[in-house]
Amino acid sequence: MSRTSPHHRQDEPTQVSRRGLLKTAGGLTAALALGAGATSAATTADAAPATFTHPGMLHNAGDINRAKVRVAAGTDPWLSGWNKLTANSHSQSTWTPRATATIIRGGTGENYGLLYNDIAAAYQNALRWRVGGTEANARCAANILNAWATTLTSVTGNADRFLAAGIYGWQFANAAELMRDYDDFDLAAFQSMMEDVFYPLNNSFLTQHNDACITNYWANWDLCNMASILAIGILNEDSAKYDQAVTYFKSGAGNGSIAHAVPYLYTDDDGYALGQWQESGRDQGHTVMGMGQMGAICEMAWNQGDDLYSYDSRRFMKAAQYVAKYNLGGDVPFTTYTWGSGQNCAQQSQTAISASSRGQVRPVWAMLHFHYNRRLYLDDKYISQMYYDLVAPEGGGGDYGSTSGGYDQLGFGTLMYAK
Template structure:
C-alpha cells in the first residue's frame, strides 16, 4: 500500500510487507477481521488486524531498537533521554511494589498513588531492560506486574474511578506489553486482571458516561478510557475491543472522539491549519494532557497498522499545532464553545481561551514531532518548538508527586526523538 508521505521506519516496512499498514481512513485492510463495536454513534467498521503485532502498543520493535542502538552509540538527544530515565528513582531495579486489593480514586480512603507509582516503576524498569538488556530491571518490572495481578480486584471511588481505570489501565497494559514473553511473567493472570478489573469500568464509562449528559465530561475522560480499551485489546489480542476503541475515536458521541476533541478547524492561521482543542477554554494543563492522551492512542493504533494520526485530514495534528502555538506564548483564534452538563444537559459556554497553566511542561511533544515531522515529513513548527523546549522528556516522578505528573508515561526523547 502507498501513502502520500511514505514512511521509512523498519516497523512501517514490516507492517507494509504483512499487509497491515492501513491508510488514514483506516476502515478496511486486506487483513481485517469482523468484530462488533459498542459505545459509538454513527457507522462502525472492522479495523483490527488478523494478527496483532507484538510488542505493539506505545513501543513497537522499530522504536525500541532505535533507542537501544542510539543509546549504545552515545548519540544525543537519545542519550540525554536515557540519562533522564536512569536518574529517575522509579527505574531502579530495587523498587519494591506495594500491591493493594482495592484502589480508590475519589472520595474517602484514596490510595491510588500507590498504584500509579508502581505502574511507572514497572514501565521504567521495562524500558531499561529493553534498551540496556539489564536483567535486574526486567526482573523488577515482572516482580511489580506479578504482584499486582495477584492482588488487585477492585478499582473504585467517586466518578474519578473512571479516570483511574482509564489512565492506569492503559499504562499498566503498556508496561505488560513490554514484558511479554519474559521468563516468570504471568501474562495470563495479568490479562485476567485487565479484563476483569479495568475493562468493565472503561466500557461502562464510554457507554454510559456515569449517567450524565454525553458532553458532561471533558475529552480526557473519554480518551483515557479509549486508551485503556485499545491497550487491553492489543495485550489480549482482542479484535472486538480494538474495534470498539478505534470506532469510538472516529464516531463516538463523547468528547474524546476526534471531531468532538477538535471541534473547530481554522484553515490558514499564519500559513498553517489549526484546530481548537475541546478543553482550551478550561485550562492549558488539561489541554496538554489531551495531547498526551490522544498521542498515545494514535501511536498504539499506528503500531497495529492504523493511521489515526492522519485521520480526517490530519485533524489531530491541527489540534496539536494550535495547542503548541498558544502555549509558546503566541495568539490563536477561538470560537465560542458550548456544551451540556449534568444529567439535564444544562448549557455552558467558553467564550475565550484560558490562560490558566499556560506553558505547563508535560512530556507529550516528542512523540508528536517524531510522527508528523520524521515519519510523515510534514512542517509542524509549533509542535517542533514545544518538543525542543521541554527536551529531554522525563516520566512519572520527574514532574512532581501529584497525579498530574503521572498522567503520561513520558520519555518521548528517548523513544521518539527525531
C-alpha cells in the first residue's frame, strides 16, 4: 500500500468549475463530457450562484421528473424505491404533526424524537406529492411544516443540541424546498424559523465549537452544521450563508473540512484510491453517517452549480471507497490518528480501525453511486458493491430502526437518484 501525506493532492489536470461549464459550455451535458477529470476550481468569492436554482437541494427538477416518469411506467429500480416510500408509515397523508416550542436533545427532558419523526413525515409526504401528484400528501407535508414554523422557538439541551440543529436543520430545509411553491405552505414563516432557530446554533458551532479544542468534535458535528447552513442559504436565497458553508468545506479549521475529514490517502493493491475517514477509529456507524452528511453537502452544492464531489482530486470519493470497502469486509490501511480533546487539547490517539458496527446499513450509498458511476462514469467498485449488495432499494426514516441513528439521513436514493 502506498500512502500520501494528509494534504497531498494527487496529480490531476486542473479543470474549470462545474458552474463555469454550465455557463460557458451549454449545460450539464458539457460537464459530463469532461467525465472523470472534472474538479472544482471555484473560488470563495463566486461560490454562491447569481440566481439560486429551485428545487435545488437534494433533488432538482430533473430528478423529480425522472422519478415521476419511471414510476408511472412501472420501471425498476424506481418502482421498487417508490414502493419503499409508500410502505413507510411516515409517508401516509394521515400523519399528524406534534410541533412543540422547545426541542431538547441531550440532558434532561429529551423530546427530539418528535422533531425527527415529523421531519421524516414532511419529507416523505412531499416526495409522494412531487412524484405521485397526490394532493393529500401535499396538504399533509404543508401542515407539518406550517405547524413547526409557527411553534418552534428553540433547540436546546447539552452539547448534543448542536447535532440536533445541524442534522434536523438541513433535513427540515429539504422538506421545505420540495414544498416551496405549494400555495398552502407558508414559506416566509418557515424561512424565518430556520433563520432564527437553527442558523444561530449552526453558526455558533462552526465558529466556536462549544468552546472546545478545535479537534475535539468528530467530523459529523461540523458536517451537519455545514449542511444546515448550506440548506438555509439555498432555501432563503442567502448568498452569505451559502458561501460560509462552501468555504468551510474547503478550508474550515474543524474536522468537517475535507482535508481534516479525510486525513490520509492510499492506493490499494487493486489500484483503487482510498481515503481514511476521520471517524474510522471510532466506529463504523458514524463513518457511514459521515458519508450521508458529506454526501448531502455535495449534492446540494451540485444542484446549485458547485462540484464539491470532485474537490481536491475527488478526495470524498476516496473516503467513500475506503468506508465501503471496509464495511463490505475488506481490509484497508489505517494510519494512527491523533487529536486534541476537551478544552485543553489533551492528546488522544487511535491506532487501529474500529470494527464496531461494521457493515451497518444506512441509506447513503445510492446518492454516491449514481453520482460517481452514472454521472461521471467512474469505477466506484466498493461504493457500488455496498449499494447493490447491502442497501438497494433504499428506504428512509422509519425503515432503519426507531432511534435517531435511523433518521440521520432522509434516504430514498433508489427512487430519486437511479439513472
